[in-house]
Amino acid sequence: MPTLQSYGWNEHFMRHSEQINSQSLEVARVLSIQGFKHLLITETGNVDAELAGALLNSREPEAYPKVGDWVLMKRYDEEGIIIDILPRINALSRKAPGTQSTRQVLAANIDAAFIVQGLDRDFNPMRLQRYLQQTVQCNIRPVVILNKADLVPDPETYRQAVLELGYDCPVILTSALNESQQEAWTRQYLQPRHTYILLGSSGVGKSTLLNSLLGYRLQEEGTTSTSNRKGKHTTTARHLILLPNGSMIIDVPGMREFGVTGESGNEGVHHPLINELASQCRFGDCTHQHEPGCAVTTAVQDGTLPELVYRSYLKLLREQYHFKASEADKRRNEKQFSKVARQIFKHRKDTKY
Template sequence: MQDNICYTMPTLQLYGWNEHFMHHFETNISQHLEPARVLSIQGFKHLLITETGALEGQLSGALINSREPEAYPKTGDWVLVKRYEEECIIIDTLPRINELSRKAPGTQSTRQVLAANIDTALIVQGLDHNYNLMRLQRYLQQVIQCNIQPVVILNKSDLVPDPETYRQAVMELGYNCPVVLTSALDQAQQAAWTSQYLLPRHTYILLGSSGVGKSTMLNSLLGYKLQEEGATSTANNKGKHTTTARHLVLLPNGSMIIDTPGMREFGLTGENESAGIYHPLIDELAPKCRFADCTHQHEPGCAIVAAVQNGTLPETVYRSYLKLLREQDHFLTSKADKRRNEKHFTKMARQIFKHRKDSKY
């Protein structure tokens, strides 16, 4: 593993404090507030790191009442706090560089923000029955739309006879992102890829289903057990949840990782509603379509359909693209319906209030 680095810089800089946050902090200096980063959230308690060390805090009533839940501080956020002895009150959140979100689990068309201010998402799949290109493409799609750089980690490579074929299949998806073959149990392999991709003062997030080896990988990187490692059920080959909350931890080499619970659902939200589904292979061919508004499904002169027919675009990529497009459109349509309903309810409530007011003697 990598040697520990000697930390001589201020604590906040170790945890990613930069000019972006400094600029917004300097425009908000008042009431003796100080900056802190959210390391984890347990119920109402937020564990923070400040210039003088760790501190527990809770959200102010004004912040709770003025924000939607998705705008509440999340793991990785930089916040402004006011101290009260050994605890503090979180007054506000500094503007995010980005935020990683997904469709909230279930049928609701609501967005769930998982973490904020992330440089790179480490998307982990295990090669012991967990490997799924469609699921992987969904992760890649959402991560990229959230303006986060992806790196695919194919773990448990020691359990398959020819792991390189799995890596090549991921490369053929065309996302032009690093794809790493490794085993979390092999210290040399861990050291090789982390020395290349985990940089000091950068924030990473581990994503993947339960049982892919995220906790084992994180424990290996830390050099001690932050999380207990879960077994995989022999009945369905699905992993057991070992991580129950998101935690931001500082690694010995100075980089930071946010560990996340295993996710069985990772639905699209359409972060950039006007951009549609991003895919490098599709986007490269789209300008060659006859019509500028081509949906790449049934129009004559469609370069994407032609590429599928002549074999230059893998059909699996195309089918996955259409499925993700329908999923995103469904989310955005449901979201628009929800907005209309809320607007109608607000208008009706105002009319009722006005009627009651006018009816008084």
């Protein structure tokens, strides 16, 4: 039976567990979540668990346990109650779909993100830059997988287009149906006891990739809608899966929206190419849009900075600013509501007889 070390238990989590585990609670990792049920892996095997009421009432939804989290639990009969969550190394988040500015945490404690695009019809550099930007700002190393390379005449041109985006990350050309290609890149990038996540739109071949990595069919392979040429969802929930080579992968349903939020206190979109040019701008607070002496806009004009990268940068910057502004408004409203609630409680307490 795999041990907790097989699932990524390390000194970081051990240290925090010793600091906060005063009740001799059991350590576990979240493998999947279905409604209120959390499937956990413990030292003795799998167990279903639910959140303790105190945990539910004291945390924001984004701080609830997610797939990949390490938690402390107490057993009751055949099930468990999750009492606390160990501090995360990182967490991959996005703006939740819809108009409200809320953060949705997809998974936690990830070593690298495999961002998959299909070369048959899904390849979109601006969407890819969105994934790359958010992943990097969540302190997760990105790896780009360009799948279905066998379906285009010159796949290398697609790889070069990704490299021109300026992110220092590996770019893999492969076909999920080519066994030798699969073995080549997985041998290099999938390390035992490390946790990875598969990201991408529906129909890019994530399920086919996962089935190939497992050596058997876990997910049904998706088809593409004939009406809109978009992929159909085959994965319906996030799951952490232990692969035969000892690495772990989190499979995520295909996402049509991947809004940026800005993480780790970042005030702007920190793109590698633009960061490098920004040091040459005349003004330290240059917005790289209309100021004289801007090295970024000059680079766009002379062609050394791809216009596609620049336009995508501005779009992501506006989105991130809007998200942070809306999030700040929400916090102010919540703070005001709490203040009013305290005043009402005090008034009721003072006038009680």
